[in-house]
Amino acid sequence: MVSRTTDDYQALAISGIYTITEPAFWAGFDRGSAEGFRDYFNQLTISEPARAAQFGIKHYCWICLNPKEAEDLKLAEEVLEIIPDYLDRPSVLGVGEIGLNKNSRNELKVLERHVAIAAERNELILVHTPHLEDKLKGTRLIMEAIVNEPRINPTRVIIDHGEEHTIGEIKDKGFWVGLTLYPNSKCSPARAVDLIEIYGSDMIWVNSAADWGISDPLATLKAANEMRMRGHPETLIQKIFYENPKAFLSQSPKFEAL
Amino acid sequence: MSTKEVLDRYFLENRARILEIAAFLDRIDRAGAMEAGRSDFRYKAFMRALRILLESEGNRTKALQVNFSDLSKEPRKSAAGLKGAYGAWEGPFFEDH
Numbered sequence: 077m078v079s080r081t082t083d084d085y086q087a088l089a090i091s092g093i094y095t096i097t098e099p100a101f102w103a104g105f106d107r108g109s110a111e112g113f114r115d116y117f118n119q120l121t122i123s124e125p126a127r128a129a130q131f132g133i134k135h136y137c138w139i140c141l142n143p144k145e146a147e148d149l150k151l152a153e154e155v156l157e158i159i160p161d162y163l164d165r166p167s168v169l170g171v172g173e174i175g176l177n178k179n180s181r182n183e184l185k186v187l188e189r190h191v192a193i194a195a196e197r198n199e200l201i202l203v204h205t206p207h208l209e210d211k212l213k214g215t216r217l218i219m220e221a222i223v224n225e226p227r228i229n230p231t232r233v234i235i236d237h238g239e240e241h242t243i244g245e246i247k248d249k250g251f252w253v254g255l256t257l258y259p260n261s262k263c264s265p266a267r268a269v270d271l272i273e274i275y276g277s278d279m280i281w282v283n284s285a286a287d288w289g290i291s292d293p294l295a296t297l298k299a300a301n302e303m304r305m306r307g308h309p310e311t312l313i314q315k316i317f318y319e320n321p322k323a324f325l326s327q328s329p330k331f332e333a334l
Numbered sequence: 335m336s337t338k339e340v341l342d343r344y345f346l347e348n349r350a351r352i353l354e355i356a357a358f359l360d361r362i363d364r365a366g367a368m369e370a371g372r373s374d375f376r377y378k379a380f381m382r383a384l385r386i387l388l389e390s391e392g393n394r395t396k397a398l399q400v401n402f403s404d405l406s407k408e409p410r411k412s413a414a415g416l417k418g419a420y421g422a423w424e425g426p427f428f429e430d431h
Contacts, residue, residue: 144417147412147414177413177416177417178416179404179409179410180409180410180412180416181409181412182413183409183413184409207418207419208420209402209404209420209421211399211403212399212400212403213406213407239399267395305343306335
């Protein structure tokens with residue numbers, strides 16, 4: 077978790093979380109060159125697995141050019157050129173988190189290039205959907221771009237950061253849906269459990285945001301506890317927080333469940 | 335959960351939240367340049383949201399999310415200089431589409 081302290085790895089291990097996947101994302105600033113991305117991808121595939129391993133945590137990641145840095149098409153092309161080298165690495169589960177941020181034409185072009193790379197290599201896809209007012213439109217544009225690539229099977233794609241106004245359309249199209257827990261700006265544990273109660277437990281994955289913003293790597297445990305407090309059975313909690321992510325990730329031959 | 339169980343578990347925290355909303359609106363009322371504030375797209379979206387809370391029984395959360403959303407369909411020409419989000423759409427509300 078490149079933007080978290082080592083304390084967070086320790087907290088995860090103490091809390092019984094021994095496997096994590098980390099998407100390639102925005103660093104809080106735009107990187108100036110493809111070499112900057114090469115350094116970042118090395119951090120994701122070499123440094124972070126080693127840091128996590130100190131606490132008995134298996135670290136997997138996803139590689140891409142995140143949509144917040146996709147507006148510069150020249151830089152994007154340079155980064156897209158080096159991405160396949162990193163997708164071959166043993167802890168990389170697929171392409172992600174790709175998607176849109178402000179729903180622009182250039183972001184969409186870069187998204188389509190990523191989807192083509194995933195199709196050519198038969199990679200799993202992790203999708204970032206935009207925030208707040210841009211989410212509904214962006215989610216629809218993203219799903220349209222993926223559906224337009226006939227080589228992509230929706231069951232090998234997870235559309236993340238789903239919320240009340242997007243989850244129905246995501247599930248209707250046959251994608252997995254991710255519910256990202258955030259203290260302020262995304263889904264709360266209570267709302268995530270509401271969505272599970274409304275939409276069922278199939279093809280839903282709940283994850284904790286753990287980036288450089290205000291976020292809580294242990295939020296999944298709080299959602300599990302919310303389910304417990306509402307009287308949901310342990311078998312359902314196990315399905316949401318263990319069996320479902322295991323089922324999706326096991327579509328990658330590189331993933332080994334504990 | 336039964337209605338009583340939902341109230342037992344969630345009433346106090348949501349009582350606190352609605353007081354925060356009231357205080358937020360009072361703060362706007364006390365601030366200067368009230369007319370400019372009330373014409374802000376975020377203020378308008380917020381006031382629509384309050385009405386939705388009372389009118390969209392059983393579907394409030396989704397209706398609120400849609401209320402705050404950009405409902406246009408075409409990709410933006412450029413995202414140059416844009417990173418974050420406001421939380422409400424400054425363009426036409428869905429009734430105008």
